[in-house]
Amino acid sequence: xxxxxxxxxxQVDVAGVLRDINVGLLAPPPKPGEYILIHCGFAxxxxxxxxxxxxxxxxxxxx
Numbered sequence: 001x002x003x004x005x006x007x008x009x010x011q012v013d014v015a016g017v018l019r020d021i022n023v024g025l026l027a028p029p030p031k032p033g034e035y036i037l038i039h040c041g042f043a044x045x046x047x048x049x050x051x052x053x054x055x056x057x058x059x060x061x062x063x
Contacts, residue, residue, distance in 0.1 A: 014038065015062060 008024030023029045023036070023043040030036050035052035036043040047055070056062055 010043070012036070012038070 008022055009020050010023045011018050012021050021038055021041055021043050026043050035047040037045045037047055
């Protein structure tokens with residue numbers, strides 16, 4: 001993940017696809033390797049690895 005301090009955008013890996021996500025709603029901003037909940041291009045909250053795994057479980061194995 002890369003974060004630009006000027007526009008609050010982070011480039012994140014979403015199921016193997018790189019997407020630009022606005023992380024301006026999170027304080028402090030996420031760091032590479034952390035998990036976030038994303039909706040409509042915005043990072044809404046930080047998640048633990050276990051929470052992320054549980055949230056992704058219904059979608060099957062992840063890359």
